[in-house]
Amino acid sequence: MRILCYLLKRLAFSIPQIFGVALVAFFLLKLIPGDPAPMMLGPLATQEAVDKLRAEMGLDQPLPQQFIAYLDRLAHGDLGRSWQTTNPVLFDLWQRLPATLELVTLSLFMAIVIGLPLGMMAGRRPNGPMARLADSYCIAAGAIPDFWLALVLIFVFYSIFKIAPPPIGRLDFAVFPPPSITGSYVIDALLEGNYHSFRAALAQLILPVSTLGIIYTVPILTMTRTTVERLNETDFIRFANAKGLSPARVSRHALRNALPSVITVIGMLFGTLVGSVVLVEVVFAWGGAGQYAVSAVLNADINASLGFILMAAIVSLIVNLVVDLVTLILDPGTQN
Amino acid sequence: MSETDPAALGGQPFANETGGEQLLATGVLKEFCGFLMNRPSYLVGYLIVAMVALSGLVAPLLPLASPVDADAGAYLVPPSWAHPMGTDSAGLDVFSRVLFAPRVDLAIALVSTCWAACFGSVAGAFVGLWEERGGIKSGAATLILRMADVIQAFPVFALALVLVAVLGQGMTSIIIAIGIVNLPLYLRLMRGEVLRIRDQSYVEAAHIAGAGDIYLLTRHIVPNAAPPLLAQMSINTGVAVLLAAGLSFIGAGVRAPTPEWGSMIAMGFQNVVTGQWWPSMFPGLALALTVFGLGRIGASILAWTNPRERSRPTRRAWKAFTEGRN
Numbered sequence: 165m166r167i168l169c170y171l172l173k174r175l176a177f178s179i180p181q182i183f184g185v186a187l188v189a190f191f192l193l194k195l196i197p198g199d200p201a202p203m204m205l206g207p208l209a210t211q212e213a214v215d216k217l218r219a220e221m222g223l224d225q226p227l228p229q230q231f232i233a234y235l236d237r238l239a240h241g242d243l244g245r246s247w248q249t250t251n252p253v254l255f256d257l258w259q260r261l262p263a264t265l266e267l268v269t270l271s272l273f274m275a276i277v278i279g280l281p282l283g284m285m286a287g288r289r290p291n292g293p294m295a296r297l298a299d300s301y302c303i304a305a306g307a308i309p310d311f312w313l314a315l316v317l318i319f320v321f322y323s324i325f326k327i328a329p330p331p332i333g334r335l336d337f338a339v340f341p342p343p344s345i346t347g348s349y350v351i352d353a354l355l356e357g358n359y360h361s362f363r364a365a366l367a368q369l370i371l372p373v374s375t376l377g378i379i380y381t382v383p384i385l386t387m388t389r390t391t392v393e394r395l396n397e398t399d400f401i402r403f404a405n406a407k408g409l410s411p412a413r414v415s416r417h418a419l420r421n422a423l424p425s426v427i428t429v430i431g432m433l434f435g436t437l438v439g440s441v442v443l444v445e446v447v448f449a450w451g452g453a454g455q456y457a458v459s460a461v462l463n464a465d466i467n468a469s470l471g472f473i474l475m476a477a478i479v480s481l482i483v484n485l486v487v488d489l490v491t492l493i494l495d496p497g498t499q500n
Numbered sequence: 501m502s503e504t505d506p507a508a509l510g511g512q513p514f515a516n517e518t519g520g521e522q523l524l525a526t527g528v529l530k531e532f533c534g535f536l537m538n539r540p541s542y543l544v545g546y547l548i549v550a551m552v553a554l555s556g557l558v559a560p561l562l563p564l565a566s567p568v569d570a571d572a573g574a575y576l577v578p579p580s581w582a583h584p585m586g587t588d589s590a591g592l593d594v595f596s597r598v599l600f601a602p603r604v605d606l607a608i609a610l611v612s613t614c615w616a617a618c619f620g621s622v623a624g625a626f627v628g629l630w631e632e633r634g635g636i637k638s639g640a641a642t643l644i645l646r647m648a649d650v651i652q653a654f655p656v657f658a659l660a661l662v663l664v665a666v667l668g669q670g671m672t673s674i675i676i677a678i679g680i681v682n683l684p685l686y687l688r689l690m691r692g693e694v695l696r697i698r699d700q701s702y703v704e705a706a707h708i709a710g711a712g713d714i715y716l717l718t719r720h721i722v723p724n725a726a727p728p729l730l731a732q733m734s735i736n737t738g739v740a741v742l743l744a745a746g747l748s749f750i751g752a753g754v755r756a757p758t759p760e761w762g763s764m765i766a767m768g769f770q771n772v773v774t775g776q777w778w779p780s781m782f783p784g785l786a787l788a789l790t791v792f793g794l795g796r797i798g799a800s801i802l803a804w805t806n807p808r809e810r811s812r813p814t815r816r817a818w819k820a821f822t823e824g825r826n
Contacts, residue, residue, distance in 0.1 A: 439655025
């Protein structure tokens with residue numbers, strides 16, 4: 165019941181945020197120089213035709229009314245058409261989103277697998293060898309551009325050692341994609357029971373996931389470490405140490421209490437990654453929402469570009485909502 | 501900190517200390533240099549950034565191959581004496597382009613960070629001061645904060661990318677875009693600092709004595725908030741270099757043949773797959789080194805403001821101490 169109350173309150177808070185996001189998107193749309201009506205009709209259009217189209221598109225209305233009409237279209241899922249693919253933008257994004265989410269989720273998973281234990285160990289002994297390792301890791305990984313690391317990994321593991329598949333997208337040309345159920349090739353292949361395409365899809369994932377995983381470990385590692393360092397000073401950890409609990413036991417207590425802040429960082433990272441994955445998607449020709457956005461931006465496909473940031477903002481809002489709920493369940497004290 | 505507005509000072513006794521302050525400033529600078537000299541892991545950051553900036557400044561004076569005119573016939577030449585970092589697929593000398601690139605990359609990063617820091621921190625300072633003053637001031641503060649929330653709801657890179665798309669490609673657009681996505685950071689940082697400093701008794705005393713907002717800000721808040729702000733700016737300049745290079749990498753930023761690390765990495769991309777690593781690897785290394793150096797500068801400022809870190813004996817000092825004892 166309490167959780168339900170909180171959820172409702174939290175949802176009420178996200179409504180102005182979604183409104184703000186839509187306002188920014190609308191503002192950006194209006195910021196583009198030039199009148200879209202003559203551009204759509206071409207240079208030979210008569211003035212009447214232009215006026216008629218302007219009236220149809222609502223461009224002759226005052227701005228607040230245009231914004232309301234824009235909100236109405238958004239609410240119906242109408243993000244306009246992309247002139248590149250000639251499809252509705254929502255359809256295009258919906259098709260490409262699973263590829264991006266698959267990459268982001270697996271990368272975050274890898275970042276957690278490296279960052280959480282390393283951060284725990286570094287935090288438990290702030291002057292130990294693990295702490296120094298964590299220091300060096302953060303300094304190095306924090307400075308390397310992700311798209312360049314992707315190239316280095318391709319060079320080492322594909323060009324030199326030939327163990328990784330070429331960077332040609334989500335699946336080798338020779339392998340048929342599995343029937344689309346969830347949109348994630350790995351999961352779909354598993355559901356179909358097709359071991360061959362499962363392996364092929366997984367092999368394509370290794371390099372991009374490693375790239376993002378290596379770089380985005382840093383925030384998780386840092387947050388875990390500082391939280392655990394702070395917990396070392398608390399009474400309950402001192403007490404646990406004093407009564408002679410094994411270090412592993414104490415670490416488990418610390419981890420349980422560090423989780424809420426670590427999960428908050430993971431949620432924020434998910435949002436960031438949906439934007440930053442764009443670069444790595446381009447390197448690996450991933451064909452996800454990020455690559456779609458890049459080609460939209462480069463070809464002045466405004467509906468598609470705005471559709472992408474709207475989607476990215478909404479995905480990160482949803483993730484933040486989920487994270488807040490999980491934190492509440494883990495630590496009921498955060499409610500206020 | 502000059503006394504241009506005596507009314508704002510309210511004739512307070514501590515208004516006339518300019519000479520003492522300057523003395524203090526040089527003392528602090530000396531102490532900071534000593535602090536750096538004992539910590540090579542921070543010093544190296546300053547050296548790297550100085551070198552990168554210098555290479556950008558003096559590159560046109562050096563006897564280098566032209567960074568924009570191709571050497572006909574010398575495509576994809578591996579590193580050699582004539583071309584220390586080889587040439588790329590268009591026959592351009594990679595070494596000279598790497599040295600010229602800071603003129604674009606560092607300039608974009610510095611300008612965008614500076615304008616974002618100026619506007620963001622001023623707005624943040626007023627938001628912090630006005631938040632609990634009631635009336636229009638509170639309303640304005642809340643509005644600005646909500647606007648920052650909305651900007652932060654967008655993923656950084658995606659927003660920068662779309663801003664460049666809307667504003668049109670070019671250096672000015674990149675500077676504006678990177679600045680806008682960074683504004684909320686400074687706003688929040690400064691607001692946090694103001695909230696921390698605002699409730700100190702000396703600030704309250706000044707406020708009660710009739711000091712105006714401008715006086716409070718310049719006299720008490722800015723000097724106290726400067727170290728975290730400078731640290732953030734330094735780290736953020738590194739992030740801005742990465743953003744600018746990233747935008748250019750996908751073709752939404754600076755266009756080839758202008759020497760710029762991100763677009764150079766992009767140009768060499770296809771060659772890396774076939775085994776010619778030099779057109780992409782060297783600019784990437786330069787980029788990573790620059791970001792690393794800026795990060796170390798930021799870390800050094802943070803360490804300096806942390807009393808525990810600052811007074812921690814370095815290994816060298818400890819060795820000198822123990823040797824002196826024996």
